[in-house]
Amino acid sequence: MHRDFAEQHMHTILARLAGTGAVPRADQVDAVHAVLQPASRVLVVQATGWGKSAVYWAATHAIRSTGAGPTLVVSPLLALMRDQVNAAERAGLKAATVNSTNIDDWDDVFEGLDADAIDVLLISPERLGNPRFAARLGALLARVGLIVIDEAHCISDWGFDFRPDYQRLARALLSTPTASVLATTATANQRVTQDIGKQLGENTVTFRGTLARTSLTLSVVPGLSPLQRYGWIADALDQLPGSGIVYVLTVAEAERLTAFLRSCGHAVDAYSGQTDADTRLKVEERLRHNQVKAVVATSALGMGYDKPDLGFCVHMGSPSTPVAYYQQVGRAGRAVDHAEGVLLPSDADERIWDYFATASIPDPQT
Structure with missing residues (x-):
């Protein structure tokens, strides 16, 4: 897919999230373009507030416009998931979550997925250990267009103590042959960046910016x-x-x-x-x-x-x-x-x- 296709969808999403005058950063468009390549592996290491989520919403918007399946976002915290569901909806995407606090909603969410009515599904890493969810994972992974691993430092060794589920997750999700995988984090030094890249695979494209914060x-x-x-x-x-x-x-x-x-x-x-x-x-x-x-x-x-x-x-x-x-x-x-x-x-x-x-x-x- 051409870069101008990525740029067009990035502009659409930014206008919804930040207003019509918002201009994308060059790296944001390049990251979306990289994600849109078939079965790509992309790592984005950028400072908090840079706009990493705008990259995956724009990539989702672009992928869905081609008729491909939904995006699966793996996110470590309920607070973060709630914010992301709201942000996705502001970006014009239909988002849902399957987590430990909304078990009564799961059937409706699964029906929405089966009907291709959901653009983004957010889950925590622990869902993979839940038999009810794991039973559906194979069919879901066969259909998703993009997998996003948010706070991706958790799949590196220094995140091991925080969420062992991330280790299992990386192995399960990275085995999908068709979907693109985007990993994002604001907290990865050079060693952790290399470690995540190694887990994603040798063809990983990495976008790394300055982590300095002048404010x-x-x-x-x-x-x-x-x-x-x-x-x-x-x-x-x-x-x-x-x-x-x-x-x-x-x-x-x-x-x-x-x-x-x-x-x-x-x-x-x-x-x-x-x-x-x-x-x-x-x-x-x-x-x-x-x-x-x-x-x-x-x-x-x-x-x-x-x-x-x-x-x-x-x-x-x-x-x-x-x-x-x-x-x-x-x-x-x-x-x-x-x-x-x-x-x-x-x-x-x-x-x-x-x-x-x-x-x-x-x-x-x-």
Whole structure:
């Protein structure tokens, strides 16, 4: 397919998502063009806010216009899936999701797929382990025109501890002989990029841009005791711009810090892997509409949560790696000129990560 075909569909999607004056980046059009080649393998590594999702919506729009099957998007978080369903519909695509919270809707979704009435199906990696879904996977894979692996660093070895399902997923989905595969991520250093490319196959086309973010100011406040860190955050919430996220390393810390900040009069919510699905949705919406100053969160609120005007990310405790820090702080400053990223490290951070790491990132041979 010619590049101008890709460009035409990219313009259509961008106009719907960002307004009629929106102009695509050259790499966006080239990435769509690469995806539209038969059974292609494409990896896009670009900064948060660059417009990776616009690439797969435009590619889907183009593929569907030729009469090919739907796009299957594999996405790691429910918050991210909800945002993506909304974005796909804004782009003029009929989107649906099959996940653990909407089991009653599955039959309707499957009927829609059978009737070719759905353009985009979003699933989490865990669906592959569900017998009811797995039974339908073969027929679905025979029909899909494009497979998108979002947050693709999760299929590399440093993502192994986060989602082992991604490893199974890569093997299952990459075996499809007819569909194109697009993998996207904002957090892949050179080694991870090469690792993903190797898993996608030797003919993988990679588009990698700068991951620098001019809107973010990063700073570190070292040497504080645990009590001083609580006090620093309580004072800082009066001065930090807009609303934001305060990241902590454990569920217990999220609950403790939230209770303390509320006692200081701050409007804050807690968010962790222990937070139930309904509450998560409410907390995400409160943050999105600036009804809270901050959400005190573990890494459960991270990849893909989209609030373009998020004003700050404060880390009470260091994430496990610089790449994990980049992933989390990248939530802020997407559509504002200035956002703050502040790290409050602790002497205990390394011990916590040593504990979490006991079973993670195995040797590739193992």
